[in-house]
Amino acid sequence: MTGPSIRLARLRARRQESRKPGDDGGFNRRLLAPMVLGSVLNPINSSMIAVALVPVGTAFGAPPAETAWLVTALYLATAIGQPVIGRLVDGYGPRRLYLAGTALVGLSGLVGALAPSFGLLVVARALLGIGTSAAYPAAMHLTRSEAERTGRSSPTGVLTVLAVANQTVAVVGPTLGGLLIALGGWRTIFAVDVPLSLACLVLGAARLPVAPPRRESGERLDHAGIGLFAVLLLAAMLFVMKPSSALWYLPVLAVLAGVGFALRETRARSPFIDLRALARNRPLLATYLRQVLGYTATYAFLYGYTQWLEEGRGLSAATAGLALLPLSLSALAVSSLTGRNPAVRGKLVIGAAVQTAACAALLLAGSASPLTLLVAVGVLAGVPQGLIGLANQTALYHQADPAAIASAAGLLRTFMYLGAMAASAANAAFFPHGATTGGLHHLALFMLGGAALIFLLTLPDRSLGRMGRATTTDAAEGN
Numbered sequence: 001m002t003g004p005s006i007r008l009a010r011l012r013a014r015r016q017e018s019r020k021p022g023d024d025g026g027f028n029r030r031l032l033a034p035m036v037l038g039s040v041l042n043p044i045n046s047s048m049i050a051v052a053l054v055p056v057g058t059a060f061g062a063p064p065a066e067t068a069w070l071v072t073a074l075y076l077a078t079a080i081g082q083p084v085i086g087r088l089v090d091g092y093g094p095r096r097l098y099l100a101g102t103a104l105v106g107l108s109g110l111v112g113a114l115a116p117s118f119g120l121l122v123v124a125r126a127l128l129g130i131g132t133s134a135a136y137p138a139a140m141h142l143t144r145s146e147a148e149r150t151g152r153s154s155p156t157g158v159l160t161v162l163a164v165a166n167q168t169v170a171v172v173g174p175t176l177g178g179l180l181i182a183l184g185g186w187r188t189i190f191a192v193d194v195p196l197s198l199a200c201l202v203l204g205a206a207r208l209p210v211a212p213p214r215r216e217s218g219e220r221l222d223h224a225g226i227g228l229f230a231v232l233l234l235a236a237m238l239f240v241m242k243p244s245s246a247l248w249y250l251p252v253l254a255v256l257a258g259v260g261f262a263l264r265e266t267r268a269r270s271p272f273i274d275l276r277a278l279a280r281n282r283p284l285l286a287t288y289l290r291q292v293l294g295y296t297a298t299y300a301f302l303y304g305y306t307q308w309l310e311e312g313r314g315l316s317a318a319t320a321g322l323a324l325l326p327l328s329l330s331a332l333a334v335s336s337l338t339g340r341n342p343a344v345r346g347k348l349v350i351g352a353a354v355q356t357a358a359c360a361a362l363l364l365a366g367s368a369s370p371l372t373l374l375v376a377v378g379v380l381a382g383v384p385q386g387l388i389g390l391a392n393q394t395a396l397y398h399q400a401d402p403a404a405i406a407s408a409a410g411l412l413r414t415f416m417y418l419g420a421m422a423a424s425a426a427n428a429a430f431f432p433h434g435a436t437t438g439g440l441h442h443l444a445l446f447m448l449g450g451a452a453l454i455f456l457l458t459l460p461d462r463s464l465g466r467m468g469r470a471t472t473t474d475a476a477e478g479n
Contacts, residue, residue: 027146027158034203038135040169047173050306051317052186060118064431071424073122075417077129080230086137086410093211094138098204101134106197112190140409160339163390172328174306178321225272228261240425283463284399287392288415293454294388295419297447301381304427304443307435326375330382344391345464351387352454362444366437
């Protein structure tokens with residue numbers, strides 16, 4: 001036996017000896033079920049509500065500008081909660097945060113299913129946003145921990161499973177939501193979170209490891225930074241949702257909170273978001289910006305197109321959900337086929353190009369459009385949904401500080417939901433009195449601009465190409 005063969009055999013023997021129960025020599029497969037199920041709670045609730053906005057508005061006499069708060073409340077809570085809980089996961093381990101968060105999801109489901117007023121329904125969505133903020137940072141933390149344990153620097157398979165599950169569930173949501181509404185009314189959209197929460201609690205308690213806290217003694221959570229960040233987002237969102245000269249104080253408050261947040265985070269000993277480190281890590285900053293742009297278009301399409309199918313095209317909630325099923329299948333197919341391909345830059349470029357085509361196709365839609373055209377638009381829109389989010393997640397995994405991977409992942413979700421909030425505001429602006437065809441066309445032009453900006457952020461970024469080559473090398477070496 002040659003020298004290299006002997007070394008390879010010894011390496012395999014050491015890996016065999018280090019296997020754990022349920023471990024195939026690589027990632028511990030027992031962790032996948034709680035990781036995936038917990039991480040999809042947010043996207044499935046984000047997308048199911050799309051087909052419930054019209055029936056909820058009818059039930060409570062709320063116009064589209066008000067029902068948009070069912071979307072905004074969840075995203076605002078999530079945008080704040082994800083990096084906060086991610087930071088706690090980095091310090092105290094994923095198990096306790098995962099269990100507490102998923103328990104809150106079940107509580108929010110009960111509140112929403114029994115809510116007697118629209119205001120309490122908004123509260124339920126805010127609780128849901130906080131509760132679903134734990135699982136994804138916990139999943140990314142576990143992925144990094146397992147990669148360090150097994151020596152796999154590029155666990156593309158696990159990252160693909162997470163991305164495919166989240167993206168697929170997000171686009172399956174409208175179809176599932178339509179079926180639930182057809183079976184039991186819009187309240188089933190909230191009630192379904194109770195059994196999902198129980199499943200996460202059982203799996204999490206049984207399979208997630210008990211890890212000792214890593215937070216250094218004396219290190220405190222940056223409450224002032226979190227508070228300023230929350231005020232910044234809330235003030236900006238309140239104004240964007242309903243711009244008016246009478247609300248002049250909101251943008252002023254947002255600017256003041258933003259300045260205060262920047263000063264606080266650059267001076268704090270343990271900042272909530274390390275702005276100095278983020279400014280130095282330009283590739284990661286570009287990934288966050290692409291995340292905002294990509295998901296602005298994704299959610300503007302998801303909510304705006306779905307509402308138009310019901311109001312502008314006259315389809316029922318169930319039929320509108322079924323009409324979007326090809327979008328779900330398209331996103332699933334694209335994510336599954338390209339998940340293990342490390343070409344991050346190529347995914348972003350192709351995703352932006354097809355997103356441009358999908359937005360242009362929306363300009364052809366009208367109240368008398370045949371279902372074949374509507375389905376074709378959905379198929380096109382599924383391609384960028386299957387590429388852009390997956391590429392950004394893979395990029396973040398390689399760009400972020402390994403010791404703060406959960407915080408970075410939480411912030412990635414924050415930027416995702418900043419895009420979702422921008423989309424919600426755009427829908428409210430373009431559909432002030434209902435989802436008309438003219439409003440849909442203006443929304444399509446808005447999304448076209450976002451796709452163009454993704455191109456501008458991706459084409460000159462050479463680090464994305466090097467990332468793909470490095471990942472390929474790792475895979476060839478057996479890592």
